[in-house]
Amino acid sequence: MNDSILARDLPIALETRPDVRILSLDCFDTLLWRDTHAPSDVFRVLDGPSPMQRIWAEQRARAQAMLRRRCNEVGIADIYAQLLPNAAADKRAMLVAQELAAEAQHCFGFAPVIALMRDAKARGLRVIIVSDTYLDAAQLGTLIANAAGDDVRALIDQIFCSSEFGVSKGEGLLDAVIKHLGVPAQTILHIGDNRAADLIGGQKAGVQALHLKQFTETTEQRLRLEAATGAMIHVGTTPPDRHSQPHRATIALGEPDIDDTAEVLGYTTIGPLLHGFARWVRAEAERLRAKNDGGQVHILFLMRDGHLPRLAFDACQQGEAATHATEISRFTATASSFRSEADVLAYLSGEMGSNIEAILKQLLFKPQEIAVILRDLPRQAPFPALLRAVRSAPRMKSILARSSAFADRLAGYLRATVAPAQGDVLMLVDLGYNGSVQNRIDRVLSETLEVGIAGRYLLLREQDMPGLDKTGFVDPQHYDAATLEALCGNVAVLEQLCTAAQGSVIDYTADGAPVRSANAIKGRQSETRDAVQRGTVRYVRDASRAIVRPAGAIDMAAMRSSAVAVLARLMFLPMPQELAVLAQFQHDVNLGVQDVVPLFDPAIGRRGLRQRGLFYMRGSERMYLPAELQGEGLAVKLTLLAQKRFGLGLKYADFIDQTITLPILIADGRTVDTATITATPTHDGYYIAPIPIDDFRFSIGLQFGRLYDWVQIESVTFMPVERFLSDQQRSGLEEIVAVPTLEGIEQPAPHLYRCEDSAAFMMIPPPPRRDARPMMLAVVFRPIALRVVNALSQPIPANATMEISR
DSSP, rough: OEEEEEGGGGGGTTTTTTOOOEEEEBBBTTEEEEEEESSGGGGGGGGOOOOOHHHHHHHHHHHHHHHSEEEHHHHHHHHHHHSTTTOHHHHHHHHHHHHHHHHHHHHEEEEHHHHHHHHHHHHTTTEEEEEEOSSSHHHHHHHHHHHHOOOHHOOOOOOEEHHHSSGGGGGTHHHHHHHTSSGGGGGGEEEEIIIIIIIIHHHHSSSSSEEEEEHHHHHHHHHHHOOOOOOOHHOOOSOOOOBBBBTTTHHHHGGGGGHHHHHHIIIIIHHHHHHHHHHHHHHHHHHHHHHHHOOOOOEEEEEEETHHHHHHHHHHHHHHSSSSEEEEOHHHHHHTOOOOHHHHHHHHOOOOSSHHHHHHTTTTHHHHHHHHHHHSOOOOSSSEEEEEEHSSSHHHHHHHHHEEEEEEHHHHEEEEETTTTTTTTEEEEEEEEOOHHHHHHHHHHHHHHHEEEEEEOOOOOOOOOOOOOOEEESTTTTTTTHHHHHHTTTTHHHHHSSOOOSEEEEEEESSSSSEEEEOSSOHHHHHHHHHHHHHOOOOOOOTTTEEEEOOOOHHHHHHHHHHHHHHHHHSSOOOHHHHHHTOOOOOOOOOOSEEEEEOOOHHHHHHHHHHHHHHHHHHOOOOOOOOHHTTTTHHHHHHHHHHHHTTOOOOOOGGGGOOOEEEEEESSSSSSEEEEEEEOOTTTOOOOEEEEEEEOOOOEEEEEGGGGEEEEEEEEEEEEEHHOSSOOOOOOOOOEOOOOOEEEEEEETTTEEEEEEOOOOHHHHOOOSSSOOOEEEEEEEEEEEOOOOHHHHOOOSSSSSEOOOO
16 A cells, blocks of 8 residues: 655545544644745744754753653753753743744645645544644644634644653654544544654554655755755845745645656746746836826836746736737847947947847848948958948948837837837836846837836846846845856856747837747747746646645745745756756847857866866856756856855866876977976866977877876867967867877777886877967876886986976
């Protein structure tokens, strides 16, 4: 017989047990759940003792009880006597009341258990609570009433607490309860979340027992990683984080019904994130309505990334307010914004180094005009010539005229789809993170339509201070700049999950219809994204289904901190199942061009780590770098999270704690000299040896036989010295693969080499000269087996030492 039960099956647990006369329930994490990760997280809100002081006091109280009474059970008064040994009784009582109030604030009734209790009463059964707790029956009964409601408390006939009986369930509390009730043990069904205490303890007592299995091991790990990530993100924040996880109960109830891994991702991760955002957007809309003296506030979700937030918002507020799927892209917003030559120059100043054809498209030049301009630009340093070409009077006049007409078409589109009246407010809702669209069109729309503009974003990290009406669910009011930058660094993964399956808007017709580019994303990716979005909306609809608590104000701070922990965990500590869903995703850059790049590539991440170590990650320009670290261990990903979240200004040298002195030969065709080079560690036992070759005259011999019997060589490449020394590393950029010859070395497998004797070496000739920049040879290797004899008795001779400072 199955001895476990899922949350979804609790309401029907009695249907196959006609002999049950008493329903016995555990309390915490069965009837009452907390909206925090761990029970002790509630201690974080106590005014006075720190969480650790409260934990230590309980440990001391239990130790004293064991010494004095030979039992491990204590009451909450005993705990506070240890916490405040010199305080007056009324002071202790005040702090006990504070903790009970905190528990009531963070506990709630679990709906499936309450449904089971109601079914039990309808069948004429008695309902009892049997709990391992430091509260007494009166305190626990009051807590149940305060957290779940008086009607739930009224369903309970009796409460039995370990603190009053002096034994836990594992030590015989259920035996004492059976004796107290005077009923046959088999007429009792006991259900609880602790397998040892509730199931095994119940079976020992002879009652029918079921273990409430809240989560799978995968879900438990995901929630654990959320709490860990949240702890790092929220260090030093005010108010302090309490590891809020209000989504635990909903996930326990709904996740087992979902088989599709993409839908699970939406339900368990994107859903909790966007549910909090939706509740905040609703509150912001109400605040703007009150501020606008009754004027209408139009809620415009900016497409494409606003697609899923809109679905979540509509599911959350169930049609109480109309929303609009509004197609304004960065491209169309920028195209509408050129009112003067200064606007054009401001745009160009931010685009230096960008694709010139994309720049000209953004300036609204036609294809034939672009071809003429590109034809006349020099290959070297084209930007000054581009600037001169754009600033010519006829071209500048054309840009401004076309932009003005574009702005009129954008305003016509909004009149056709939103129909704002004078004095209304257009609330632009988007993921963020700089509010670039609002920056471009705020003045245009406010003047053209005579409306107010307000931007509301999931994540807001502005690069300047434009003074516009902007705020974010997560913004500088709540988090420092380093944290916001860390969250923005991998925002592409969220964008791809939230976007609409359509091309980006690139223009508008005269009658107010959007003109879209072709959708560059494959159909399979769209199907996967649809499943993620389906799971997200399903979560939002289910969010309150598992929770029973008296009505009260929304704790927006808790929802925000929970959402940030969920987002940061997905961004920095993704689960293997999630990466399997995201592996097929590509990212389109949404700038009026058809540029599509892979969301992540683990091979590039692995290669970069081995070649340059953690220093590679410091400047890497990847879309979703943590995903590329999968398989490299939690320590690497936590290091990346810490580095980004705290803005640590670490250098490559800070990661070096050991080196290898590698003997080399230097040949210029006439003479051969010997030298040594210092190889420094990168990752997973690999080292990099950088060897300058200056003006391409030198061949380099790597005397691996002097040190090793076996060695693994990851790569042997040439690159410009300036590229090697750059903080902005991009694996593979400007690299030339070397073509070595082997002397006394055999290669039995890819990358694996055996040195026949101490004279074995690898000779690497220089590459053909490409330009005047000095070059260097970078050798990445991993020692496998040392040549012990040589290491002990034949020290390495060297008549020169070559090192490069990094």
